[in-house]
Amino acid sequence: MPRLLAVVALCLSLLTLSALQAAELRLALPAGKRSWDSHALLAHPQARDIEVSADVSYKRTMHYRAVPLAALLQGVQAGDHLQVVALDGFAAELPAAPLLGRTGAQAWLAVEDPAKPWPPLAKGKPSAGPFYLVWIDPQQSAIGPEQWPFQVSTIRLLAPVAERFPALLPDAKADAEVQAGFAQFQKNCLACHRLNGAGDAQFGPDLNLPHNPTEYFADAFLQRYIRDPQSLRRWPQGKMPGFPPEVLSDRELQQLIGYLQHMSKRKLPPTAQ
Structure with a gap:
């Protein structure tokens, strides 16, 4: 048995090395x-x-x-x-x-x-x-x-995100803060999350379908969750990083939340895109 285990361990090591070489x-x-x-x-x-x-x-x-x-x-x-x-x-x-x-x-x-x-x-x-x-x-x-x-x-x-995924766009009449929030979403969220089914990420959940986080998080708790996800929901498999003030300023955080609030009223089912 020890010899068999050693052979298995060697094979696994060789497979790992082969994968890296490839x-x-x-x-x-x-x-x-x-x-x-x-x-x-x-x-x-x-x-x-x-x-x-x-x-x-x-x-x-x-x-x-x-x-x-x-x-x-x-x-x-x-x-x-x-x-x-x-x-x-x-x-x-x-x-x-x-x-x-x-x-x-x-x-x-x-x-x-x-x-x-x-x-x-x-x-x-x-x-x-x-x-x-x-x-x-x-x-x-x-x-x-x-x-x-x-x-x-x-x-x-x-092509830029706005061209590829119009379902992410805020209303053309949205104010400058919401537009700035869209920029923050692209920079900080879109790598992991889709919204209205739009995006290429395959990592995290959609942030508008079926529900937007602004619909089930009180504002203060949503801010806290973005700052430190594990402070509200602690589990070993949690992968979302925190966004401290040096990464996302208080104003940028409010812009991001403002964009999400705005998009909660612009839900577009994937079949309608």
Whole structure:
């Protein structure tokens, strides 16, 4: 029996290593479609060893072998819009300008070395690899936690969210605060959640169907929930991160809630879209 267990453990280790070696990043950009495997990216001429302080996913300083993301975004212009899709269905909607920036916050694609795997994100969970979008000096460009997608599988050029998903749009007569709330929703929520069935995320529940959170949370409790989800609903499988004031200011939080309240009166069943 011990020998059998040892053989099983060895097979599992080999399968894990094989999966890492086979990791592939898919790009669909103006220059065309291309795939990079982890070994090719580790050997990229612009790959560097970088230090990331206050890593969003690991909550500590981390060191990575990484490639400047701009070096991989051939043909992408500052006014373009990109979507970064993770293996678990997380779909970050990102304006291209910060990703291409050479000053201020700088975006890097960290690449997990099959021979030196990163630590798990938590007990019983995988690592952030094989590819992880990390930032140096994120505070200089107000980069939020949803702009740090890990376990990345695909980066693609798409039309802006408002063009692709009109069911997300507030009424054209909505005031500037609601419009600003829509921007906050795109930045902080759309990577995990759909609304009115619209969006590409496959991670969290729809935030308008069948019910909008403003319909079942008192305002103060909704604010508290967004700030620290586990403070109201504590369970081991909870995945929603908190949004402290340094990530989402009090005014931005009110704008986001204002957008959700507005959209609670604009429910559009998926069959009607």
